[in-house]
C-alpha cells in the first residue's frame with residue numbers, strides 16, 4: 664500500500680549533505696531517520712537523549728499512524744534502542760519528529776551528525792468505538808493469560 668506523506672525539511676542539510684529518507688530496497692518497510700546533530704554525541708551506558716530528526720511529517724489520515732523503531736543492527740550490536748520503547752506518531756502531529764535514543768549497551772557509543780539511528784514505519788490504525796457491556800460472550804481463552812497455555 665502506498666500513501667503520500669507530507670514532509671517538512673527542518674534541517675537544511677537534508678537534500679544537500681544528507682539525502683531525504685528513502686526505502687533501502689523495493690520492499691523495505693522502514694525509512695531510516697538520521698540524527699540531525701551539530702556535533703558528535705557520545706552516550707554512556709544508560710544514557711538517553713532526545714535527538715532531532717531534522718524533519719516533520721503530517722500524516723493527516725486518522726486511519727494511519729507512524730512508529731519509530733530501533734534499527735536492528737544498532738539495537739542488537741551496540742545497545743542503541745529507544746527511550747520510549749516505540750515512538751508513536753499521531754496522524755495530527757505536525758511538530759518536529761524527535762527520536763528518543765537510549766543506550767542500553769555496555770560501552771560508550773558515539774553518534775555522528777547524519778547517522779541513521781532509527782526507522783519510521785507507516786501503519787494502519789483501527790480506532791475503537793467503545794461499547795460498555797456487563798459480560799463478554801464466552802471465548803475459548805476466557806480470562807486465561809500470562810503463560811496460561813504453557814510453554815510446549
Ligand SMILES: O=c1ccn([C@H]2C[C@H](O)[C@@H](COP(=O)(O)OP(=O)(O)OP(=O)(O)O)O2)c(=O)[nH]1
Pocket residue numbers: 731747749750751752753754756759760761762763
Ligand atoms: O518518538 C516519538 C514519539 C512521539 N513523538 C511526537 C509525535 C506524537 O504524535 C507526539 C505525542 O506522542 P505521545 O502521544 O506518544 O506522547 P505523550 O507523552 O502522550 O504526549 P502528548 O500528551 O502530546 O500526546 O510526540 C515524536 O516526535 N517522537
Ligand SMILES: [Mg+2]
Pocket residue numbers: none
Ligand atoms: Mg499522547
